[in-house]
Amino acid sequence: MIESLDLLFSASLWAAVLRIATPLIFGVLGALLCERSGVLNLGIEGVMTMGAMSGWLSVFLGSDLWTGLLIAAAAGALIGLLHALLTVPLGLSQHVSGLGITLFASALAYYLYRLIVTVGESPPTIDPFRPLDIPILSDLPFLGPVLFVQTAPTYLALIAVAVIAYVLARTPLGLAIRMTGENPHTVESQGLDPALIRIGCVMAGSALMALGGAFLTTAAFNSFFPEMVQGRGWICIALVVFSSWRPGKALLGALLFAFFDAYQLRLQTVVEGVPYQLFLMAPYILSIVALILVARRAQVPAALMTPYRRGER
Amino acid sequence: MRLERRASVPWTLAVSTPFVAIAVALALSAMLILAAGVNPLLAYVEILRGSLGSRLAVTETLTRAVPLVLTGLAVAVAFRARFWNIGGEGQFYLGALSVAWVGHNLISGLPPAIGIAVLIVVGMVAGALLLSGPAYLRLRFGVDEVVTTLLMNFIVILFVGLMIEGPLRDPLAFGWPQSVPVDKAYRLPDLIPNTRLHIGLLIALTIAGIIWLLLARTVFGMEARALGLNARAAEFAGVSLPRTIIGVALLSGGLAGLAGVIEVTGVTGGVTTTMSPGFGYAGIVVAMLAALHPAGVVAAAVFVATIFVGADAMSRATGVPSFIADVIVALALLTMLVALLFSSYRIRR
Numbered sequence: 116m117i118e119s120l121d122l123l124f125s126a127s128l129w130a131a132v133l134r135i136a137t138p139l140i141f142g143v144l145g146a147l148l149c150e151r152s153g154v155l156n157l158g159i160e161g162v163m164t165m166g167a168m169s170g171w172l173s174v175f176l177g178s179d180l181w182t183g184l185l186i187a188a189a190a191g192a193l194i195g196l197l198h199a200l201l202t203v204p205l206g207l208s209q210h211v212s213g214l215g216i217t218l219f220a221s222a223l224a225y226y227l228y229r230l231i232v233t234v235g236e237s238p239p240t241i242d243p244f245r246p247l248d249i250p251i252l253s254d255l256p257f258l259g260p261v262l263f264v265q266t267a268p269t270y271l272a273l274i275a276v277a278v279i280a281y282v283l284a285r286t287p288l289g290l291a292i293r294m295t296g297e298n299p300h301t302v303e304s305q306g307l308d309p310a311l312i313r314i315g316c317v318m319a320g321s322a323l324m325a326l327g328g329a330f331l332t333t334a335a336f337n338s339f340f341p342e343m344v345q346g347r348g349w350i351c352i353a354l355v356v357f358s359s360w361r362p363g364k365a366l367l368g369a370l371l372f373a374f375f376d377a378y379q380l381r382l383q384t385v386v387e388g389v390p391y392q393l394f395l396m397a398p399y400i401l402s403i404v405a406l407i408l409v410a411r412r413a414q415v416p417a418a419l420m421t422p423y424r425r426g427e428r
Numbered sequence: 429m430r431l432e433r434r435a436s437v438p439w440t441l442a443v444s445t446p447f448v449a450i451a452v453a454l455a456l457s458a459m460l461i462l463a464a465g466v467n468p469l470l471a472y473v474e475i476l477r478g479s480l481g482s483r484l485a486v487t488e489t490l491t492r493a494v495p496l497v498l499t500g501l502a503v504a505v506a507f508r509a510r511f512w513n514i515g516g517e518g519q520f521y522l523g524a525l526s527v528a529w530v531g532h533n534l535i536s537g538l539p540p541a542i543g544i545a546v547l548i549v550v551g552m553v554a555g556a557l558l559l560s561g562p563a564y565l566r567l568r569f570g571v572d573e574v575v576t577t578l579l580m581n582f583i584v585i586l587f588v589g590l591m592i593e594g595p596l597r598d599p600l601a602f603g604w605p606q607s608v609p610v611d612k613a614y615r616l617p618d619l620i621p622n623t624r625l626h627i628g629l630l631i632a633l634t635i636a637g638i639i640w641l642l643l644a645r646t647v648f649g650m651e652a653r654a655l656g657l658n659a660r661a662a663e664f665a666g667v668s669l670p671r672t673i674i675g676v677a678l679l680s681g682g683l684a685g686l687a688g689v690i691e692v693t694g695v696t697g698g699v700t701t702t703m704s705p706g707f708g709y710a711g712i713v714v715a716m717l718a719a720l721h722p723a724g725v726v727a728a729a730v731f732v733a734t735i736f737v738g739a740d741a742m743s744r745a746t747g748v749p750s751f752i753a754d755v756i757v758a759l760a761l762l763t764m765l766v767a768l769l770f771s772s773y774r775i776r777r
Contacts, residue, residue, distance in 0.1 A: 157574065197762075207765050210512050210574060214712055215761040222754030229749035230464055319478075350577045356572070392590035399579045403565075406576065410569045 118385045128377055129261040132333060133269055136373035138163070140272040141327030142351035143358065143365045144279050145320040149195075152316035153296040153309075153418040157213025158198045159324050160348030161220030162191045166325025168224035171332035171339040172231060174241045184268065186330050191325020192318040194220050195402060199317035203310050206422030217348070225341055238338040244268060266325070266334040273366075275323065282361035292316055296416035299423040309423050317337055324348070346399065353402040359414050368405070375401055431773045439626075440590055441771050446586040446717050446724070450731065452760035457752060464748045478640035478741025479734040487623035489696065489730070489737045495520070495704075498687035499711025501639050506680035508643065509652040510659070511673055517579030517708025521699070522558050523551035523685030524692045525588050528699045529596055530691075531610035539562060543614040548631075548689055555685020556678040558584070562678035567670050581708065588592040589701050598698055603746040606701040616694040624696035633726065635686070637697035640722035652676050684708060699744040705736070713761045719768060732757055 122128055149156040156162075170187030174180055194216060201212040221271060232239060244266040253263040283289040291312055299309035306389045327347070332339045354372065358365035379394040458468035481488045499516045506513035527547045535543050559661055562576040581616075592598075592607040616626040643649035651672045654662035687707060698705050714732055718724025739753035 166515035200766065201762065205766065205769055207769060211507075211712075211716060212765060213513065213764070215716075215758060215765065218709065218713070219755065219762060222751055222758050226460060226749050226751040226755050229751055346579065346582045349575055353579070355577045356575075390590045390594060392586040392593075396583050396586045399582045402579055403571075403576055406571045407565060407569050410565075410571045413570075 119382055122378065122381045122385065126257050126260040128168060128381060130264065131377040131380070132370060132373045133261065133265055134373075135376050136270045136369045137265075137269045138327035138330045138335070138347055139351055139354065139369040139372060140276060140366060141323050141330065142348055143354040144272075144275055144362060145191075145323030145325075145327070146351050146355045147358065147360055147362060147365055148279060148283075148320035149317050150324065150419055151296045151360055151416055152292050152313045153211040153299065153416060153421065154199065154202055154313050154317050154424070155213060155352075155420050156195070156198060156216075156217030156317060156320060156324075157210060157215075158194060158220060158321065159350065159351055160322045160344055160346070161217035161224075162194050162324040163328030163331075163344045164196055164221040165224045166191050166328030167332045167343060168228050168328075169325070170340050172228065174333060175232070175239065180244055180333055184326060187325045187329035188322040191333045192322040194325075195318040195321025196314070199314040202422070203313045203317070206424065209420050212324050228339060240337040241333070243332075243337040244334040268330045272330075273325070276362050276366045283362065293416075295356055295423075296418055299418055305426065312425070313423070322353075322420050329352075333349075336357050350398065350402050353406050355404045356413055357402075357409050359409065360414075360416060372398065372401065389421030393410075432776045434774050437771055438569060439515030442719065445719070445767045445771045446728070446764060449717070449764035450760050452767075453756055456759050456763075460755060461748055461752060462747075465749050466746045471742055471746055471752075474742035474745045475735060475753075477738070479738030479743075484623060485737070485741075487620055487625040489733045490629055491624045491626070492737050493689040493726075493733035494626075494628045494632045494694065495691045495707045495727040496710055496714050497726055497733055498683050499707050500714030500718065500725040500729050501636060501711075501722060502680045502683035502687070503711045503715035504718060504722060505639065505683065506653070506676055507641070507684055507715060508656045508720050509676045510656040511563070511572045511676050511680070512572075513562075513577055513680045513684075514574055514712070515559060515562065515580050515708070516687075516711045517704060517706065518577070518581040519555035519558050519681045519684035520688040520691070520704055520708050521584050521588050521701075523555045523688030524594070524699045524703065525591060525607065525688075526554040526685075527551045527689045527692050528607040528610055529591075531614050532596075532608040533611065534657040535614070536558065536611060540613050542658060543611075544615075544616065544693065547610070547614055547693060548686060551689030552682035553685070555688070556682040558685070559677045559681025560674065563674055567673060585701055590697060592699060592701070596699075596746045601698075604695055605700065607696040610693055614689070614693060615697065624695060627722045628690040628694040631690060635683070636722045636726050639683075641703070643722065648672070648675060684711070687711075710736075711756065713757050716761050717764050719764075 142163060146156055166187040169190040170183040173186040174183040198212060198216045201207045202209045202289055246264045246266050248265040252258045291302060291307055295309045295312045302309045327346060331343060354365060354368040357368045376398050379397045383391050383394045461468040461471045478485060480486055502516050527550060530550045531547050535546055562573040566572040566573045566574055592605050596607045598606045598608045616628050619625045619627050619629055651667045654667055655672050692699060710732055714728040715727055717728035735753045735756050739750045743750035
């Protein structure tokens with residue numbers, strides 16, 4: 116009992132929280148951006164898998180780590196474009212299209228991976244992002260090892276939260292995006308094209324999701340293997356609801372979630388006699404509980420999942 | 429020239445739509461096979477040879493199609509009412525696990541036919557109960573069932589892992605995590621001797637027929653469809669949304685649970701956490717390719733099984749990664765969505 120409380124004060128736990136939160140921050144931001152413009156993107160799980168694979172593969176084939184992230188983002192944007200074309204101009208069911216995109220993108224990622232990397236004993240590895248040891252700051256007691264010894268993509272994720280929050284809340288573009296998610300017809304009356312805004316948001320959002328996947332293979336681990344995204348995309352979809360579609364709360368949700376995940380991982384080693392599966396279930400159960408708690412007062416974008424057709428109401 | 433929405437889609441067009449969609453999906457996948465340095469036609473011939481080229485291959489393909497028919501029906505029933513059950517995988521596993529538990533020694537002494545009937549009921553109830561949770565959460569709290577059913581898949585598979593490493597562990601499996609087996613008396617008899625094809629095929633076909641009647645000829649089926657077409661109009665016309673959604677959820681979950689029952693009693697005997705190569709998720713593709721029609725589900729399940737069974741043999745023969753099967757099937761889902769849309773319009777001069 117004392118031991119499990121002691122865990123809460125260890126710097127390594129809180130450092131792990133930020134690390135575990137990073138792919139979720141990217142994913143939840145991406146999903147939030149899509150949904151704010153009115154498009155549910157259930158392709159997220161597949162996009163993250165594709166990001167994880169393509170980022171890893173490009174580094175494996177010789178590019179540097181940042182180029183790897185760029186390629187992952189581009190791959191994500193391309194898959195996002197496919198989802199956007201199916202759901203925006205064609206107006207297909209966002210649920211079914213998104214699930215189809217997830218099945219397609221994961222299958223394509225595994226196929227391309229197997230095409231280039233032949234089956235071996237263990238998956239090949241790359242040299243991943245190393246934790247930045249920021250001088251002076253990293254020597255601070257407690258805060259140093261938590262905040263200033265992370266890998267570069269973690270800082271990128273935090274910057275992305277600020278950027279998305281600023282763009283959505285304080286710029287004309289953000290206003291247009293939010294309006295597209297609430298009432299696309301008013302956007303059109305301003306001379307803007309809601310379809311283009313939605314396509315752009317889904318592409319940008321998918322690029323962010325793919326970065327979340329790429330973090331897994333280029334920073335958290337150093338190899339790619341099937342099923343490695345493990346439902347993180349679906350958890351992000353739940354986190355968007357939990358955050359009431361606000362970037363700041365989304366960051367909070369991702370951190371909270373990551374805290375429970377990091378804590379259960381450490382509890383496993385301290386608490387004996389409890390099957391490890393019960394600990395592993397906790398994050399998923401937690402997501403469902405979070406959904407139940409907020410569902411009633413969630414401020415859903417009014418035009419979410421409603422296809423936009425010019426001149427139709 | 430302009431596009432115009434059809435008042436009704438002629439049946440010839442409706443039947444040909446999936447074939448067009450599959451052809452386009454195969455053409456797109458051909459580019460990926462080319463990237464592997466293999467002639468796509470050769471690869472497709474190998475897939476057909478692997479899945480339909482011999483008597484044994486055909487029985488393997490049909491064996492694989494059986495759970496797909498049931499998970500496909502589960503999705504078709506739910507999606508018709510726009511109830512997004514993506515939890516077929518979890519319901520499959522819970523159905524399978526409950527049958528291993530009950531069928532191992534709880535019902536010993538019952539005559540085989542009655543025992544099997546009991547197991548079918550047990551598995552269907554397990555799947556139905558599992559899905560009633562998300563259905564309740566949607567009705568009571570407005571929680572979107574897509575996310576809850578998806579997340580439950582992960583929870584259930586962990587639960588299965590917990591049970592087969594704990595209380596339901598098979599002590600004779602030499603450390604390999606596997607559940608206790610269903611009593612030999614309650615296994616489904618073979619349909620064709622010396623193959624794995626079992627009478628589950630007949631059960632699945634019968635169920636497909638029943639679901640067809642249920643959806644086309646009963647008030648429940650009508651109400652479910654009305655809800656899917658326009659929930660507000662349906663409610664206005666007197667359809668009870670909660671009652672219909674709960675009914676749909678129980679039926680859909682029960683069907684996916686039944687798939688687990690049939691797979692355990694017909695093929696595997698016991699439960700492992702890898703016994704399903706994504707039957708629940710593939711059910712979505714099956715149902716969509718069938719345009720949510722029960723008869724179509726049977727055909728679509730055979731198609732998907734053909735691709736999956738054939739791809740392994742093709743991969744061995746040509747070196748193209750067998751993941752191409754997943755690509756083809758996922759692409760077929762996407763092209764089918766587009767084809768369905770286009771088939772509902774016509775060009776007017």
